[in-house]
Structure formats: C-alpha cells, structure tokens
Amino acid sequence: MSNKFVMVGGGSTQSPGILEVLRQRAEELNLTELVLYDIDEERVSLLGQYTKMYYQETGSKIKVSFTTNIDEALVDADFLFMQIRPGLNRQRAIDEKICLKHGVVGQETCGLGGFSFAMRVIPAVLEIIKKVKEICPNAWILNYTNPEAILSEAIYRVFPEAKVLCICDMPISIEGAIASYFNKDLRDLTFKYFGMNHFGWWTNIIDADGTDLLPQLREDVISGKIDTLLQSNEETKEDQYWIDTYRQMISLFKRFPEYFPNCYLQYYLTPDEMVAHEDLNFTRGDYVMQGREKRIYDECRRVIDAGSAKDSSLHAGVHGNYIVDIAYAIIHNTRERFTVNQKNHGAISNFDSEAVIEVPAYVGSMGAETINIGEIPTFQKGLMEMQKAYEKMTVDAALSGSYQAALEAVLLNKTIPNYTVGKKVLDELYEVNREFWPILI
Numbered sequence: 001m002s003n004k005f006v007m008v009g010g011g012s013t014q015s016p017g018i019l020e021v022l023r024q025r026a027e028e029l030n031l032t033e034l035v036l037y038d039i040d041e042e043r044v045s046l047l048g049q050y051t052k053m054y055y056q057e058t059g060s061k062i063k064v065s066f067t068t069n070i071d072e073a074l075v076d077a078d079f080l081f082m083q084i085r086p087g088l089n090r091q092r093a094i095d096e097k098i099c100l101k102h103g104v105v106g107q108e109t110c111g112l113g114g115f116s117f118a119m120r121v122i123p124a125v126l127e128i129i130k131k132v133k134e135i136c137p138n139a140w141i142l143n144y145t146n147p148e149a150i151l152s153e154a155i156y157r158v159f160p161e162a163k164v165l166c167i168c169d170m171p172i173s174i175e176g177a178i179a180s181y182f183n184k185d186l187r188d189l190t191f192k193y194f195g196m197n198h199f200g201w202w203t204n205i206i207d208a209d210g211t212d213l214l215p216q217l218r219e220d221v222i223s224g225k226i227d228t229l230l231q232s233n234e235e236t237k238e239d240q241y242w243i244d245t246y247r248q249m250i251s252l253f254k255r256f257p258e259y260f261p262n263c264y265l266q267y268y269l270t271p272d273e274m275v276a277h278e279d280l281n282f283t284r285g286d287y288v289m290q291g292r293e294k295r296i297y298d299e300c301r302r303v304i305d306a307g308s309a310k311d312s313s314l315h316a317g318v319h320g321n322y323i324v325d326i327a328y329a330i331i332h333n334t335r336e337r338f339t340v341n342q343k344n345h346g347a348i349s350n351f352d353s354e355a356v357i358e359v360p361a362y363v364g365s366m367g368a369e370t371i372n373i374g375e376i377p378t379f380q381k382g383l384m385e386m387q388k389a390y391e392k393m394t395v396d397a398a399l400s401g402s403y404q405a406a407l408e409a410v411l412l413n414k415t416i417p418n419y420t421v422g423k424k425v426l427d428e429l430y431e432v433n434r435e436f437w438p439i440l441i
C-alpha cells in the first residue's frame, strides 16, 4: 500500500519542519507521493521547488509536486496535513494592533485576535473539507490550522462524520518540558489533561512506576525552587516570547496550584499583565514576518538560484514529529495516546456533551477514542463554559453572518471588559477584514 499526502497551506512557514519529518520517515508511512497545495502561488512555488531539490539531493524517492489547484491536489489523497492562514501574518499583525490599541489581548488564538482569525478561517476550511468529501472522501485530515478551538467546533458541527483530527503541538511541547524537568523519557510518562485547545489543565503526570509527579512539581513551584521550565522545543527556546510564556505558565501555576495550566491561559487569567508587556509597534505578527517568514523564503530563493540544496538543511522538531506520529498511529493502528480535539460525548461528565474539548485519546485506524475525565471542578468548568459559549457564538456568526451573534460572541470573551470596548474592537476588526470575513448584517 502506498500513501499520497497533501499539505494544504503547503506554502506556510510551518511546512519546512513537517517536510523534513516526512522525508525522514517516508518509509514507515508508505509515503510515495507528496503535493504542496496553497492559494499563494509564489510561496508554494518557492517551497515546492526547494522541496523537490532537497528531497532529490538527499536521496528521497517521494514524488513531489506543487499546485494552486485544489481539485488536482486532492485526487487519490490519503492524508491531508492542513495549516492555512487566510490574510497571512500581515492580517495577524493588523488584528493585534487594533486590539492592543483598545487595551485588550490581540493574540491570534486567544482574545479578539482569535475571533478575527476564526472569521477568516472558518469559511475557507469548510470549503476545503467539502472538496475532500467530493474528491477523496476516505482521506484523513490532520488539522493544525488555528484558532483550533473555534475551528474544531465549526468543523464537527458542519461535518460531524468527517475524518478530521484537530491537533496542537502545545500540550506535547509542555509535556516534553515537564519530562525533561523530571529527567524522564517523555514516552514513560502518562499525562491526564482536559480543557479546550489553548485552554486546558493537567491533572496528573504519572511516571513508569505509577507515581503522580504533579504534587512534586507543585511543591517545587510553590517553594520557589523553579520559576520556569526548560523548553523541549528547539525552535522556540531562544525566542523571547516563548521564554516569557514558559515563565508566566509557572507563575500561573503558583497562583492557581490545583492543576498545571496550559500556557495560553495567560491570556485569560492575567490579560492585564500580557497587554502591559506588548509593544504596539512591534507585535508577534511583525516578529514572525521579519524573522521566520523572511528566513525561510530567502533560503528557498537562495537554493533555487544556486540550483542545488546541498548546503541547506531542514530541522525536524516537535511540530513535525507530532503530526507524523499521529498519521503513523492511524496507518498502523497503534492506538497510541495523543491529545486531540474531539466532541466531549461524556468524557467530561459535567460538561456539554456536544462541545468539542481537548483531551488525551487513543488513536488508531478508527480515529481517536478519548479517555474518561469524569467531573471537573467549578473554577475550570466555569471558565470553560463561558469560553465554549464564546466559541459557539463565533461559529454561529461565521456561519450565519449575524452581526448580533458576533457582538454577543465578543462580549462572551473573558478578555473583553465591556460593551463599549467590545463593539469598538469588533467594528474596527470588521473594517480591516472585509475581504476575508463573511458579510455581517
């Protein structure tokens, strides 16, 4: 059996890390054909040409092509790796600045940055899934596209039977950091986690002997023995944003010591501290455009001009390995444990059964079978209920084009202090996103 993989958003700056892992692990995936598909002709052509050379010169047998034609790309596809960004990082930076100008969080997945991104991305992703259902209905879609929490809610609402797994590399990255703190192999630890994407908590960290390491971690944080964790992610450990974020995550745990928090809770539990830290003239979107984007496309141009990739290399990190591990688990029916976004269906017994949640699951050829969490405490449940209502109303707004639904969604976001600010930010975001959002009436 041979597999054809399609990278949807193949021109993305997140592609190189995945391309490297696919190259290294092609055999175990039975991967024979790879298509980079993107609506951005220039970017997909740069990465496509680069990949062809790089693969060929490193002895890969995978047949590589690139295209802006989705109908062509999807023929006979077995796996889609999807990560798209309508409006690119340019739009991300514009959103961040509008939010920050009004003193609220503009991060691309949390706060109204996430709302705006969701309004751009939901219609685009649903269109793609519709195509998949027509052209390659048996294909699996592994989705990294953000804002994953809201997007997964939209996907499972519109296509409840779709073969889609919505994933994020943050839980595994934090788990890797915890493992290295305890000097353990990540594979020897079992984590229990619940919440929604970029909005969750670890309740247990079980080692090979069955001991829960969470109490030890709590003690070390409360006693001041540690104020950060070493990052497992090679790509981010030199990046000031991530250095600060890992520190803030420990600071959150100190202040809310019941469960260990996903770092993105910093935007909901300490939004004032996050906003105070931001530079209105140089946001994360600017940083990514001037850093990763420039570096990657410049390198593609250099290699293409030189006619050889022999002095170029790609880095295989957590992000690439995680998605490939999941594809492997599906292909070989390993039933290995991964954190994924799925409908609750009773996993959290005191939470909306139809809501999409993020929990560990055993992944095999049937997809993901989530673990049982049971009851969650009032504090986390309360936060999740408000956030889930926000996510659902954002999906309502994106699907119906209702301005009132959009406004109510915005008011349900915990980062928005009142009607005046919420409406102003919403209206300004709409104004600069007219090309991408559905029309709101």
Ligand code: G6P
Pocket: 146, 168, 169, 170, 284, 288
């Ligand atoms: C983590 C998150 C992703 C997010 C990325 C942002 O990996 O899990 O959801 O897209 O960070 O990275 P960036 O460098 O674009 O800010």
Ligand code: MN
Pocket: 148, 167, 168, 169, 170, 198
């Ligand atoms: Mn993520």
